[in-house]
Amino acid sequence: GAVVSQHPSWVICKSGTSVKIECRSLDFQATTMFWYRQFPKQSLMLMATSNEGSKATYEQGVEKDKFLINHASLTLSTLTVTSAHPEDSSFYICSASSTGAINQPQHFGDGTRLSIL
Amino acid sequence: AQSVTQPDIHITVSEGASLELRCNYSYGATPYLFWYVQSPGQGLQLLLKYFSGDTLVQGIKGFEAEFKRSQSSFNLRKPSVHWSDAAEYFCAVGAQAAGNKLTFGGGTRVLVKP
Numbered sequence: 001g002a003v004v005s006q007h008p009s010w011v012i013c014k015s016g017t018s019v020k021i022e023c024r025s026l027d028f029q030a031t032t033m034f035w036y037r038q039f040p041k042q043s044l045m046l047m048a049t050s051n052e053g054s055k056a057t058y059e060q061g062v063e064k065d066k067f068l069i070n071h072a073s074l075t076l077s078t079l080t081v082t083s084a085h086p087e088d089s090s091f092y093i094c095s096a097s098s099t100g101a102i103n104q105p106q107h108f109g110d111g112t113r114l115s116i117l
Numbered sequence: 118a119q120s121v122t123q124p125d126i127h128i129t130v131s132e133g134a135s136l137e138l139r140c141n142y143s144y145g146a147t148p149y150l151f152w153y154v155q156s157p158g159q160g161l162q163l164l165l166k167y168f169s170g171d172t173l174v175q176g177i178k179g180f181e182a183e184f185k186r187s188q189s190s191f192n193l194r195k196p197s198v199h200w201s202d203a204a205e206y207f208c209a210v211g212a213q214a215a216g217n218k219l220t221f222g223g224g225t226r227v228l229v230k231p
Contacts, residue, residue: 006160034218043207043221044161093160102149102217103168108160 003027004096004111009063014117021079021112023094028107029074031099035067038111050077051100084116092117119144119210121222127207129228131199138193138225140182140208144215150191151219152182157196161207177204178202 003026011019023033032051036044046064050056050071058064066088071077077096091113095106130136142148149168153161165176174182175183182193190210208222 004160032217041226043223046218046220049216049218095161100217102211102213105151105163105166106219108153108162110160111158113158 001027002105002107004030004094004107006094006112008112009110010113010115012115012117013084016083018082019082019084019114021081021092021094021114023077023079023096023109025075025095025096025107028096028098030077030096030098032097033071033077034095034097034106035069035079036093036095037076038093040091044093047079049100062087081114084114086116089114089116119148119212119215119220120132121208121210121220123206123222123225125209125225126223127226127228129230131230132200133197136193136195136198137228138206138208138227140191140193140222141189142191142208144210144211144212145187146212146214147186148210148212150182150184151211152176152180152191152193153207153209153221154178154204155207155224157204164193164206198227198229200229200231203227 005024007022035047047062048056048058050069056069069078093111095108122141151166152164167184205224209219211219
């Protein structure tokens, strides 16, 4: 149980294009989803927290207009990297929580490796 | 603000030997503590968590961790490692007062020698 699917797993695109990453909770309803960014051989940095039906809360230093997050249903959140540039290349990981409370575990997707040429 | 330190970037251990990964946290009250494992190119899997109660917690895959308030530590242990335990391990801390967000340590990469 508690499976989170992230798609695509790998994407390569040209500089200036926009890329959408999907995060789906397959067997539970996720009130809250989290988006992380991970640079090579580094830890996960929280980018934003999204709650179903409301605007995402971004961490300090994360550009809202660059990283658009939508959480329109209890099973789907999307992250769109707009006008992507090489410095946006990274490993993006989502997690989903049934309630968002800290005592409810976050279930992680397998990540999306984004490479901008 | 909450923070997590994992002092060891890399650890190499022989298959069958014991393993201990260190984790130190900084937070004003008792935090929620987690250990996750990440295989290359994949997401994170929860090994175990500590919220309250017994300070020695058992997790999946034969792992256990001990919460020591006096040392602000939450070290992960396994008595006998298997080659499949080679991965990156992350300690994380969270708290309701911190918006229910997780803060991760820098990670420890475990290599298992045959």
